Amino acid sequence: MVRLQHRxxxxxxxxxxxxxxxxxxxxxxxxxxxxxxxxxxxxxxRIIANPSPLPLRDAAERAWxxxxxxxxxxxxxxxxxxxxxRAVDPDTAVRRTVLHVGIELPWDLDxxxxxxxxxxxxxxxxxxxxxxxxxxATLRPTLRPTDEPTAVYLQLVTVPSEAVRxxxxxxxxxxxxxxxxxxxxxxxxxxxxTPAEREAxxxxxxGDYFARAGTAPSLQKCRQHRDDACTALLQxxxxxxxxxLLAPAARLSLVREALRAGGxxxxxxxxxxxxxxxxxxxxxxxxxxIDALVARWRNGVLAARPVPLTLPWWAGVAALGWxxxxxxxxxxxSRWRL
Amino acid sequence: MIAMFRAVLYxxxxxxxxxxxxxxxxxFAIPLLSLQGAARADRGAxxxxxxxxxxxxxxxxxxxxATALGLLMAITAWAPDHRGRHIHALTLPxxxxxxxxxxxxxxxxLLAAPIVAVLIGSSLAVLTxxxxxxxxxxxxxxAVRFALAxxxxxxxxxxxxxxxxxxxxxxxxxxxxxxLVQVVAGIANIDLNxxxxxxxxxxxxxxxxxxxxxxxxxxxx
Numbered sequence: 174m175v176r177l178q179h180r181x182x183x184x185x186x187x188x189x190x191x192x193x194x195x196x197x198x199x200x201x202x203x204x205x206x207x208x209x210x211x212x213x214x215x216x217x218x219r220i221i222a223n224p225s226p227l228p229l230r231d232a233a234e235r236a237w238x239x240x241x242x243x244x245x246x247x248x249x250x251x252x253x254x255x256x257x258x259r260a261v262d263p264d265t266a267v268r269r270t271v272l273h274v275g276i277e278l279p280w281d282l283d284x285x286x287x288x289x290x291x292x293x294x295x296x297x298x299x300x301x302x303x304x305x306x307x308x309x310a311t312l313r314p315t316l317r318p319t320d321e322p323t324a325v326y327l328q329l330v331t332v333p334s335e336a337v338r339x340x341x342x343x344x345x346x347x348x349x350x351x352x353x354x355x356x357x358x359x360x361x362x363x364x365x366x367t368p369a370e371r372e373a374x375x376x377x378x379x380g381d382y383f384a385r386a387g388t389a390p391s392l393q394k395c396r397q398h399r400d401d402a403c404t405a406l407l408q409x410x411x412x413x414x415x416x417x418l419l420a421p422a423a424r425l426s427l428v429r430e431a432l433r434a435g436g437x438x439x440x441x442x443x444x445x446x447x448x449x450x451x452x453x454x455x456x457x458x459x460x461x462x463i464d465a466l467v468a469r470w471r472n473g474v475l476a477a478r479p480v481p482l483t484l485p486w487w488a489g490v491a492a493l494g495w496x497x498x499x500x501x502x503x504x505x506x507s508r509w510r511l
Numbered sequence: 512m513i514a515m516f517r518a519v520l521y522x523x524x525x526x527x528x529x530x531x532x533x534x535x536x537x538x539f540a541i542p543l544l545s546l547q548g549a550a551r552a553d554r555g556a557x558x559x560x561x562x563x564x565x566x567x568x569x570x571x572x573x574x575x576x577a578t579a580l581g582l583l584m585a586i587t588a589w590a591p592d593h594r595g596r597h598i599h600a601l602t603l604p605x606x607x608x609x610x611x612x613x614x615x616x617x618x619x620x621l622l623a624a625p626i627v628a629v630l631i632g633s634s635l636a637v638l639t640x641x642x643x644x645x646x647x648x649x650x651x652x653x654a655v656r657f658a659l660a661x662x663x664x665x666x667x668x669x670x671x672x673x674x675x676x677x678x679x680x681x682x683x684x685x686x687x688x689x690x691l692v693q694v695v696a697g698i699a700n701i702d703l704n705x706x707x708x709x710x711x712x713x714x715x716x717x718x719x720x721x722x723x724x725x726x727x728x729x730x731x732x
Contacts, residue, residue: 330559332560333561481647481649484652484659488717491718492722496659496666497666499719500612500669503611
């Protein structure tokens with residue numbers, strides 16, 4: 174026991190030493206990467222880049238309002254997370270020194286493309302692990318605000334799940350289940366409501382996993398439509414391994430809805446208590462009851478229904494016009510001008 | 512004039528009845544087949560994705576059918592005249608443009624059958640299907656689009672078919688030249704995308720073939 178304790182202490186000391194060295198290397202690399210660079214400041218955005226025609230200031234002026242409106246008062250902390258860019262000649266084949274800090278960008282990017290890069294690489298301030306795990310993505314300003322709820326609408330309609338269908342039809346409790354808000358006990362039964370769904374999950378996604386000697390007989394029973402065997406197999410899975418019913422866009426759109434509802438300090442309330450449950454954090458951010466927030470999110474998603482694939486009126490007129498045009502060509506055909 | 516139109520319509524019907532009948536049967540069957548999965552109530556609720564996939568796959572047959580109908584009807588409308596070297600047409604006591612118009616109109620009348628078949632088939636298919644919540648059916652929009660596609664296809668091939676072999680040769684020559692230039696540009700590493708430009712002109716916006724582009728969905732979100 175004493176020997177093990179000694180080994181553990183030794184490992185800890187080695188790990189700390191490695192951390193110190195890594196931090197030193199990072200620091201030196203940062204100094205090397207930013208040598209001879211200039212700093213552009215727009216709002217709380219700090220961009221360290223070498224002199225180049227890259228329209229970083231214009232892009233930052235476009236990106237800042239979107240970033241500021243998402244993170245609100247916490248966006249001021251972005252001064253501590255500067256972007257490091259190295260603008261490079263896109264046409265040269267000359268080998269460059271390899272940098273391990275920042276991003277290389279061709280200097281011929283236009284303002285639009287540069288803005289997109291700023292928005293998609295911004296470091297979310299105070300973004301904790303619990304939030305990141307629950308979201309399954311990083312919370313950044315969206316480039317196309319209407320696309321996200323539309324994508325969620327399509328999921329609500331097309332995902333082969335009774336729980337998701339229930340959410341689409343207005344069951345808020347089902348919505349909370351599929352968004353994994355609140356009690357996480359009995360998730361198997363609440364996510365995969367029908368025996369058919371559970372059997373499909375076991376046979377499909379986890380077919381190979383359960384085909385091992387220990388669980389193979391249960392898998393066999395499950396495939397013979399024995400729901401108790403399917404449920405038991407799914408309950409034996411390690412926590413967090415059940416596939417989520419909806420893609421990250423659903424949770425991201427819910428967080429955006431909470432931030433919209435909660436005003437400028439919503440993000441700061443969202444990240445204030447990382448130890449709290451997600452429903453509590455979201456309700457706090459939105460300053461409303463979680464059920465009301467989820468109902469509001471659902472209404473927003475339903476309002477984002479994609480436009481049906483019907484022809485616009487002018488396309489019909491154009492088709493008739495072309496029909497008349499080609500008919501006229503036939504009338505004027507050379508065969509008749511003898 | 513009406514009697515003359517009837518005569519032209521009758522002769523055109525005689526020449527093309529097999530095409531019209533087969534086209535009408537196909538136009539009636541495609542919507543029904545595309546929704547066959549949704550006709551069973553026991554698999555309605557959870558099959559939205561599969562259903563949309565099937566509808567989309569079957570949907571690619573509508574523009575093909577419209578093109579085939581337009582092409583075959585246009586060829587059939589002119590084939591006997593071409594065979595007779597247009598002697599019969601030249602002996603008729605009416606201006607030639609009127610004769611062409613009668614042929615053109617007769618073709619449209621005959622093409623109404625497959626268009627109505629799409630409308631009836633689509634309506635019947637969505638009435639007998641159990642659609643999952645959130646999905647909508649668009650039988651009228653589909654029939655209208657099919658009608659427009661058939662009209663455009665028929666008009667294009669009618670115009671080509673009404674022309675001389677020289678005209679057809681010029682059209683084919685232009686297409687071949689575009690392909691040749693594109694191939695040469697590719698070999699010479701020249702940044703020239705004629706296919707892309709042609710696609711934009713023909714298939715996008717108010718282009719002549721825009722009605723054929725995109726997904727043909729009887730059922731969608």
